[in-house]
Amino acid sequence: MTSKIVLDVDALCEALGRAVFYGARASQLWRYTREIVDMLYPAAACPDLEDLGRALLAEALIRRAVASIGGISADALGILLCLSPGVMGRPASARQHLAAGLFDRHPRTFCRGRYQRDLLYDLVVEIYRLHSDTTNPPTVGA
Numbered sequence: 250m251t252s253k254i255v256l257d258v259d260a261l262c263e264a265l266g267r268a269v270f271y272g273a274r275a276s277q278l279w280r281y282t283r284e285i286v287d288m289l290y291p292a293a294a295c296p297d298l299e300d301l302g303r304a305l306l307a308e309a310l311i312r313r314a315v316a317s318i319g320g321i322s323a324d325a326l327g328i329l330l331c332l333s334p335g336v337m338g339r340p341a342s343a344r345q346h347l348a349a350g351l352f353d354r355h356p357r358t359f360c361r362g363r364y365q366r367d368l369l370y371d372l373v374v375e376i377y378r379l380h381s382d383t384t385n386p387p388t389v390g391a
Contacts, residue, residue: 254289254290254291254294254380256288256289256376256377256380256381257288258373258374258377260284260288261285261288261289261373261376261377262369262370262373264282264284264285264288265282265285265330265369265372265373266366266369267281267282268281268282268285268330269329269330269344269345269365269369270341271331271341272330272331272332272337273285273308273311273330273331273332274308274331274332274337275301275305275307275308276304277331278304278307278308279300279301279304285307286303286304286307287303289303289306289307289310289376289380290303290306290307310376310379310380311330311332311372311376312332313379314372314375314376314378314379315327315330315332315372317375317378317379318371318372318375321351321352322368322371324348324351325348325351325352325368326368326372328344328347328348328351329341329344329345329348329365329368331344342356345359345360345365348365349364352364
């Protein structure tokens, strides 16, 4: 990458909220929430990468951030964003139901209350931290 990228935390949080509907695997990011890829790895800053390569980097960074969060929160984020095994293809409402169950909350309370929103914001802050770490930049397969 050739230049420092400044992330808009609020815009990224909003975009990840939309990604809950589709998922955050590279194929889903590129097809449905391309703005996440463009925010994390803009084409101008990654001239040597094709679009799918940038999407793979974005997925890897999201996975790394989820893993850094750990615990029940990471489990819920993995389910919500289709990053956990066995949830690909399930509708967002089913994934939200599963994630809510981890917190022993009703799905409506989980989604409309602070739980899902707080998880996503924590994820964005962790993405920001990892993305800003110049000593250990995120890479594909991380």
